[in-house]
Amino acid sequence: MAADDTAAIILASESLTKNFGGVLAVNDLSLEVREGEITAIIGPNGSGKTTFFNLIMHLYDATSGQILFGGERRNLLDLPTHEINAQGLARTFQTLRLFPNLTVLENVLVAMSSRVNAGFFSALAKPKSLRRQDKGAEEAALETLSMFGARLISMCNEPASSLSYANRRRLEIARCVASRPKLILLDEPVAGMNPTETRGVIEDIQRIHEKGHTVLLIEHDMKLVEGVAHRVFAFDHGTKIAEGTFREVSTHPAVIEAYLGKRAVRH
């Protein structure tokens, strides 16, 4: 799986820094994610990976630097969080963040918030056009759910909290896909899963990639990264220490040092 350096840049971080009261969680980070690829970020705990995702969604303000997205190179840090999804970005969370008391279907419908009419007066009047839109949204949501076979769709009218762990993870992915993003951010999609389930998720990621979504994921599971990623970034201490294919990055001395400590490199 080779990285294609001629593909368009979909997301670029430029000298991004985030200072948490003296701790540099992200430190002068510059990287480029290319359209159509599956890109993985690896790195030890506390190396700033999730903070980077949170910055992309503008859940934090950056200390300095910018994050440019799409062909127009909009700086995401200029946008409020709720407008970022409409730009074409959606994410999952390391610790699941579904809406547990909403049904599976409703979870997906919420993800379409940027596209549906949530006006107060139209909710009261409920005009024909809105009914039509709602019906369309429901159909689109059901189709999205059907990408996981019957697993989610057969539960579509049950609360999300009644799903199994693996299916909850799937629902998070379905929720992303439903919001029709150009770029999907997956934060440790296989955390807490057994090898069989992990293999399922690898297939799922490849499926959403085939559907035309660019994927940026954070993962500790090297088997998954090796299996899906076209390009890998290694993070340490809030900055990028290596970039390339999985093979290149996994043999890079700085990466080995970051994971195993200095002594491992001297040998």
Place this chain on the structure above:
Amino acid sequence: MFETWIQQLVNGLTIGGMYTLVAVGFTLFFGVLKLINFAHGEVFMLGGFTGLVVAWLAEDLGLQSGLLIIFLMFVISMGVCAVIGALMERFAYRPVRGMPVLIMLVTSLAVGIVVREAVKEFFPEGANPHAFYSPFKYDSFQLGSVVLDYTQIGLILSSIVLVYGVYLLVAKTWVGRAMRATSEDLDAARMMGIDVDIVIRNTFFLGSALGGVAGVMNGLLYLSIRFDMGWVMAIKGFTAAVVGGLGNIYGAMFGGYIVAAVEVLVVALIPEGSRYKDVFVFLLLIVVLVFRPSGLLRAPEKKMG
């Protein structure tokens, strides 16, 4: 002019001491249970009534020494309130421990209603104000051109002693360390082998005892107590706790004096200020919550979202 300011300073230190004692309770409870114990104001009120009963009994027994009677009022109302507080925890708050904020909040509001209404119904003439026992009423001495009230000076000193005692207890003893550990992280404390139930019970003992003694002080100062006086004190108390940073025990010790300072300044500087002093206290509460949610002493923290 100078005399007025000294007098205001003394007033501020007196009520500040009471607020601090109440605030320490709020902040302790919030620390260990993540609960704003709205019934704490009623414990304060109960402290006042207990003190009054003690004074009645002492006079019946023919005790002469005013100081001794006040000491007994302090000690016994501390004891009674500590037990009441621990009972509240055991029978109302423990069953809802860990439930959503709303549930705990309504529980504590409801417990407060129960205590208040019980006093109103079952205390003789409970619905009316009661004159409080005060042996040193209007006794004062002169220091230069400043007239100082014995009761106020006594209250300032005893609140400082009590607050210092709490500081020592929390900072230096094993009981205090367990409390702080539980405040910090209840699950971690449990894993470290701390019996969390006992720590929480101790916390309610301590916090409620301080609330009770503040109730007696309030009576000695204002010479009158009522069944519905707990609310106002509760609000002052948790404003003080919020100003110091909810859960921050040391912060609460300053918070009480800050709230008192605001009150005194409003009364002194704004015409008709005494009618609006509570408005300013509540505004202080809201402003601190919105702009400095971790209290005035600590730098504001960024949070996700």
Place this chain on the structure above:
Amino acid sequence: MPEVDFIDTQVAREDTRSLVEKARDRLILGGCQVALFAAFLVGIALEDTILVTGFLLLLIAGAIGWGRMPKLNRWAGARLAKDKRFARLVLIALLAVFPFVFLDNPYLIHLGALAAIFAIMALGLNITLGFCGLLDVGFAVYFAAGAYMSSQLAVMFDVSFWIGLPLGGLTAAFFGFLVAWPALRVSDHYLALVTLGYGLIMNLLHRNFTFLTHGTDGVINIPPPSIFGWDFVTPIEIGDLELPFQMNFYFLALIIAVLTIFVSIRLRDSNLGRQWEAIREDEVAARCFGVNVRRLKIIAFSTGAFFGGIGGAVFAHMIGFVHPDNFVLLTSIMILAMVIIGGMGNIAGVVVGAVALTLIPERLREFEDLRMLLFGGALVLIMIYRPQGLFPNSRRRRELQAEKINTLIAQSGRDDAEAPGLPDEVKV
């Protein structure tokens, strides 16, 4: 594939009953409603304290028993869902009949009107708290805003109730908007404290801004609403029968309550409502998926407050007297308790909570002040033993397009070699 059957029963809601079956079901349903309503009438008509207490105990036992039978519960729920519209019509008819049963006891009709007014306000709080999850412990602020606005317009400027009512609602909405701004920055405990402080400040201002509120003298001599020169305290006469004037207020409040319920349902079932619930469940996730949290919270506060103000306006013109003591913290706690005891987010539950908490204390007049003690104690017990309320807000199943789902499953079955619904562990 057994799963498809499963889906058919879970999802499809097409009415396959024959006409006869339908008629039979509706007859049974309506009969149950009438019977329950009759029991309710007997309950509130009881004069003797012992009987009232006995009735209440019976009610509590019934509620506990009902809660212990989840199967029966679900079955009844499914039955009800089939004939929802019919059940609603029967209920409205019964409520319309209510005052005619008590022509000789206008006080009960007055209580009915009061219950409807509190239902309007509780439904308002339910929008803020139940739908959007925003803890508002200062709801009396909006009650006061509506009451003062419409009553003072009428008293000072002779403005008609029909103009004062919406203006009262809008004033209250404005007060909701005001608290939304600081409230956006805090959550949970802190939000509770902010709204609590807000309520206390406003109540102090009610007492001290005498030029607006007449302070502790209160606003007196508030004129009743009138239509074309006929005012609401004039009894309607039909032939020889003189209907007590309380009935006019009862129907006014009832109509507004029904409208409030309609609005609540519309909002709940809309995209807006779903996004509210998403905020309640997980604000950060909602924001990441394009939910404009700021806007939605402001709408939730303002809309909830609006109904508080509407309730306040009707209250003021019915009672004819407004005093700061009407808007103390205890009022806020009462309205909060109505929502929680009924079941947050559940519209029917909230209405039941409001009716119960208005009527029960009134019927226990003989206990005088012990009532509050009992209320407090009962509230503690409910928080401990049934914190989700009498009617917890179970997920409403949507009426989905069953055919569409079945097609989708069939298709995915072809793409996907594995049988749908198999446990994940088996899948390779």
